[in-house]
Amino acid sequence: MFAVLLSVLIVSSVSAGLALVLVTAERFVSNYGECTITINEDKKLTVQGGKNVLAALTEAKLFIPSACGGRGTCGYCKVKATEGAGPVLPTETPFLTPEELQDNVRLSCQIKIRNDLKIEIPEELLAVREYESVCTEITDLTYDMKLFRFELHDPPTIEFVPGQYVQLLCPRYKGNREEVYRAYSIASDPVDNKVMDLIIRRVPDGICTTWCFEYLKAGDTVRFNGPYGEFRLSRTEAPMIWVAGASGMAPFVSLLHQMKNEHITRPTAYFFGGNKVKDMFYIDHMKQFEAELENFRFVPVVAAPDEGERWQGERGLVTEALQRASADLGGHEGYLCGSPGMIDAAIKVMKQLGVTEERIFYDKFA
Amino acid sequence: MNIGAQFWMAAVTCFAAIFTNNILLSYFLGMCSFVSVSREVKTAFGLGCAVVFVMTLTVALDWLAYRYILIPLELEFFRFILFIIIIAAFVQFVEMVIDRYSPKLYYALGIFLPLITVNCAILGASLFMVIREYTFIVAIGYGLGSGLGWLLAIMAMAGIRQRMGQARVPAGLQGPGITLIIAGLMALAFIGFTGVLG
Numbered sequence: 001m002f003a004v005l006l007s008v009l010i011v012s013s014v015s016a017g018l019a020l021v022l023v024t025a026e027r028f029v030s031n032y033g034e035c036t037i038t039i040n041e042d043k044k045l046t047v048q049g050g051k052n053v054l055a056a057l058t059e060a061k062l063f064i065p066s067a068c069g070g071r072g073t074c075g076y077c078k079v080k081a082t083e084g085a086g087p088v089l090p091t092e093t094p095f096l097t098p099e100e101l102q103d104n105v106r107l108s109c110q111i112k113i114r115n116d117l118k119i120e121i122p123e124e125l126l127a128v129r130e131y132e133s134v135c136t137e138i139t140d141l142t143y144d145m146k147l148f149r150f151e152l153h154d155p156p157t158i159e160f161v162p163g164q165y166v167q168l169l170c171p172r173y174k175g176n177r178e179e180v181y182r183a184y185s186i187a188s189d190p191v192d193n194k195v196m197d198l199i200i201r202r203v204p205d206g207i208c209t210t211w212c213f214e215y216l217k218a219g220d221t222v223r224f225n226g227p228y229g230e231f232r233l234s235r236t237e238a239p240m241i242w243v244a245g246a247s248g249m250a251p252f253v254s255l256l257h258q259m260k261n262e263h264i265t266r267p268t269a270y271f272f273g274g275n276k277v278k279d280m281f282y283i284d285h286m287k288q289f290e291a292e293l294e295n296f297r298f299v300p301v302v303a304a305p306d307e308g309e310r311w312q313g314e315r316g317l318v319t320e321a322l323q324r325a326s327a328d329l330g331g332h333e334g335y336l337c338g339s340p341g342m343i344d345a346a347i348k349v350m351k352q353l354g355v356t357e358e359r360i361f362y363d364k365f366a
Numbered sequence: 367m368n369i370g371a372q373f374w375m376a377a378v379t380c381f382a383a384i385f386t387n388n389i390l391l392s393y394f395l396g397m398c399s400f401v402s403v404s405r406e407v408k409t410a411f412g413l414g415c416a417v418v419f420v421m422t423l424t425v426a427l428d429w430l431a432y433r434y435i436l437i438p439l440e441l442e443f444f445r446f447i448l449f450i451i452i453i454a455a456f457v458q459f460v461e462m463v464i465d466r467y468s469p470k471l472y473y474a475l476g477i478f479l480p481l482i483t484v485n486c487a488i489l490g491a492s493l494f495m496v497i498r499e500y501t502f503i504v505a506i507g508y509g510l511g512s513g514l515g516w517l518l519a520i521m522a523m524a525g526i527r528q529r530m531g532q533a534r535v536p537a538g539l540q541g542p543g544i545t546l547i548i549a550g551l552m553a554l555a556f557i558g559f560t561g562v563l564g
Contacts (some may be wrong), residue, residue, distance in 0.1 A: 007444050010435065014448060018455035022462075029462045086469055112469060 038118045047113060053079065054109040063128040063167070064121065065228040067183040070109035077108040083118035085111045130225045131158060131166075133196070135218055141281040144202045145247060147187070148212065149195055150222055157193040158226075160186055162254035163233065163363070166226030168198070170208035173215050182208035185337065185363065186227065187250035189257035201247040231337070231363040233258065238333045238359070239267040241326070243318055243346045245274065248338035249282060251363060255335075256289045256296070267295040269325070273318025273342070277302055277309045299325065318342065319349045330354035336362035369503075376507025378563065379500070383511025385559040389487050390519040391552055396487030400520055401545050410524035412471050413482075414517030418510065420460060420482050421491050424453050425509030428492040429502055449492045457483045487516055522552060
């Protein structure tokens with residue numbers, strides 16, 4: 001009996017002693033103190049060391065684009081780190097080109113703040129703001145897609161270039177223990193800047209889409225930041241080919257509004273692909289745009305309509321429809337938005353049809 | 367035994383632990399990380415060094431804990447639990463230090479650094495040191511040798527596996543399968559060292 005008690009006592013006290021050592025070590029070894037981040041040789045930011053640069057900047061209300069929320073999987077949160085960032089980590093190399101490596105470009109979510117840093121971020125990102133809005137309308141588009149309309153409160157309007165996206169803050173809810181940001185393209189008219197529309201497709205087990213589909217109700221307050229992204233209409237007169245699938249529709253709705261507002265009449269063919277007839281939506285909207293924009297043509301494509309379904313449009317993959325419709329696309333510009341698989345396939349087809357690489361613009365869902 | 371003799375003994379034990387009694391190739395301890403982290407020489411070297419470091423120091427710590435806590439209290443049977451606790455805490459400590467001072471090594475080892483905690487070679491070395499009744503200095507020599515032996519084995523394996531990149535391994539044997547076969551062949555080769563120390 002005595003031996004049992006004694007052994008329990010010994011193990012407890014040894015564990016307690018070791019725990020004490022670890023706590024002290026954590027206090028001293030993992031304590032990086034206060035560090036200063038100098039942004040663009042101008043703005044100074046004092047933060048507690050130990051966390052990553054992306055998190056520190058977000059806390060200071062400076063928003064760097066990031067679709068994955070700092071897990072190092074999207075490769076968007078690039079900043080130029082000129083001093084004090086340490087060696088490039090193996091987690092970053094897949095996202096950086098040799099030129100970027102040469103140029104000290106890093107993924108801000110992978111740089112742990114251990115000392116004072118100097119970073120450079122594009123000035124336009126400093127214009128990115130955080131918005132508070134109220135969700136006013138949720139409309140079903142298909143069985144797995146909804147249109148969410150947000151009315152802006154603080155600040156009351158948003159300025160963006162059509163094609164850009166925002167990052168929606170998904171709060172904690174049952175089954176999600178931390179706040180995350182997810183990127184969605186804006187699908188509304190830039191002139192109508194008091195509201196913003198997002199088209200969201202439900203992703204099975206997706207953290208943010210589950211929240212949008214099951215928890216978000218009209219009247220709820222929603223926070224987001226933005227706008228971000230380089231996907232936009234070029235300032236040329238070249239004819240355009242657009243290719244999209246599912247919620248890839250979103251930026252194009254915004255682009256169409258822009259074309260209508262600015263009387264852009266560049267010849268445009270918009271190939272929109274879905275797997276089944278039930279995946280198609282906004283057909284009427286597109287008809288409306290076809291009527292209003294003289295050189296705009298909408299081509300809905302269904303890959304595999306079910307037996308007995310009425311489908312009068314194109315059939316097959318969207319890339320097949322593109323090949324059937326056009327023999328030579330030399331001189332055209334390509335605009336793509338959708339899943340990485342679809343985009344890669346579409347880029348391949350466009351190149352075969354004569355569109356040069358620097359004239360293909362895309363927004364890939366990471 | 368005087369100090370000089372102890373150091374000589376420690377050197378011999380160290381040598382023996384590397385070659386004749388290699389903890390991996392003779393006792394087959396620490397196999398899981400050996401199989402999973404031996405794809406690249408660079409990573410294998412990092413993990414191997416971590417093992418050398420942790421093993422040498424935990425053997426020393428465990429020796430002290432055994433000699434000055436367990437023996438006086440006649441709780442020798444408790445060494446399994448106590449050793450594990452000490453190893454776990456120590457690895458945690460090393461992890462913190464590496465994260466602070468060598469982030470590159472930290473990221474290269476990734477999840478395998480905490481795995482050293484449950485690396486049976488580390489516990490094995492401490493238990494062997496007790497069974498064989500080594501003195502403190504000899505025990506340190508033994509810990510260092512066992513670690514170096516493990517490092518040698520994983521480096522050799524990583525080198526072989528890198529070269530095997532071009533080899534046409536049958537589909538069913540790829541990965542752990544062929545690794546275990548190679549480990550077996552290496553163990554056979556190491557039998558050649560038997561008797562070196564007479």
